Every structure is written in structure tokens, then in C-alpha cells.
Amino acid sequence: MPFIHAISASCNSYFCWGFFRMMENKKYGTTTNALTVWKDYMVSMGFGYRLGIDLPGEQRGLIPNAAYYDKIYGQGRWTGLRTIHTAIGQGEILLTPVQIANLAATIANRGYYITPHIVRQIEDNEMDSIYTTPHYTMIDPQNYEYIVEGMRGAVIGSPYGSTCYRANIPGIEVCGKTGTAQNRGKDHSVFMGFAPMNNPQIAVSVYVENAGYGATWAVPTAALLIEKYINGFIAAERAYQIDNISNTNLIPHGIQKH
Secondary structure (H helix, E strand, O other): OOHHHHHHOOOHHHHHHHHHHHHOOHHHOOHHHHHHHHHHHHHHOOOOOOOOOOOOOOOOOEOOOHHHHHHHHOOOOOOOOOOHHHHHOOOOOEOOHHHHHHHHHHHHOOOEEEOOOOOOOOOOOOOOHHHOOEEEOOOOHHHHHHHHHHHHHHHHOOOOOOOOHHHOEOOEOOEEEEEEEOOOOOOEEEEEEEEOOOOOOEEEEEEEOOOOOOOOOHHHHHHHHHHHHHHOOOOHHHOHHHHHHHOOOOOOHHHHOO
8 A cells, every 4th residue: 555545544554564664674773763763753743842832731742762661661671563553643642632733734834833822923022933933844845745645635535545535625625634542431533634735724633532533523623614714604515514513412421420
């Protein structure tokens, strides 16, 4: 399966195999070194640390390093196979919705992001440079085109299937990726995306707790946000989705009782 279609079809095994091959690649010398390189790439994309947004209480998330796994399994007693779940964001990986939206913006920009912020400008005063300075990732900008194409395929379809077809909006080239965050209870529904494909105007992430697959609730919610932002209105044939989402109670029964 080609890389582009692996993104479109959300093929976990493709990315697990890629991660495993990296961890066991002799050019890094050891699995510890390979994981360190992998983490450096992740950090360059805004993960594992606070982004520095202009709101209080920001969380840093977690991108595990070698010391983390040494503490869990014992020094040198873990392998690429032991940590293969890391490839698809399972297990120890922790990301905030803001970090996920920021990743969508990074992909839309083909390799850089500007620290997310609420305040657009301050009259008679300069904006802090932290909110105007681009942060470039370690990935070559041209490689982002393959990711963009894969995310577009996830919306409009690919030979191996698509997971975001409900985000397909006539006249707007939406690029997206679903996620299903496993949980002790019902899974969380996750989506990130941006639009239009070229000259993007908006990047979003949607995280619906205990709502199941990403395509079920996160995708249609994001599609409405994108359509409203770009067009200024929701087309009549999709207006029913507003009521459907607004009137659905996804709070687990155990919590509702309290």
C-alpha cells in the first residue's frame, strides 16, 4: 500500500511497521538512539511541550523518551516491537486538542506553525513576537505534499477506502484525518483537518468524548465548522446535521446519573 493511501484509509499496520523499522534500523546504532531521533521530530511539530498559547492552564501532553521506557521496562529491556503502539498515538502518547489543531495548521502550511493565540492584534501596541514567528519542523516541506494528498483522499475517496467522506463539502477542498482514541469506556471520536487544500484558511480539531469512531461524530461536526467559516452559512441540504448534533446526548449513562 502506498504511503498516500495509507493515510487516506487510516491503515494502522502501515505506520506500525514503519515505526518498527525505524526503531530497529542499524543506522541509529541502538533503539534508544532511534527513539531519540523520533522524539526530536515529534517535538519539532509542537508535541510534548506547551505551545505557549495566550490562555491559562495549557497542558504539555506526553511524548515518551528512552528514559521513560527504561523506567517502565528496565534499561535496555524494551524494543521497537514493545513500543510499536506509539506509531499510531496509543499507549503513553498524550496530545491536547490544541496540539492536534496545530498539527493540522502545520500540515496546511507545509511545514511550519505559528503559536496559536486568541488575541489577533493589540491597537497602538505590537503583538508579542512569539505569536508572529513561524516555527519550522524537521521535515522537508516537499514531503508534506504527500500528507496533504493523503488527507484529501481521506475525504474524497481512495482505492483503499476513505474515513472522512462526511467532510466532503461541495466547492471546498477539505483535507482531513480521523482518529479513534481508545478509552476505558467508550472510545473518543477525533478529527483534524484544514481547508481549502491550497491557500488554506482554517485548521481545526474536534474531540468528542465517548462518541465512538472519529468518522461518526467528529467528522460531521468539523465539516459544519469549516463550511460555516469559509462560506458564512450552512447549505440547506446539510442544515439537518446541526439539529442532529446539537440534540444528541453523548454523555455516558454512568455519568448522567450523577
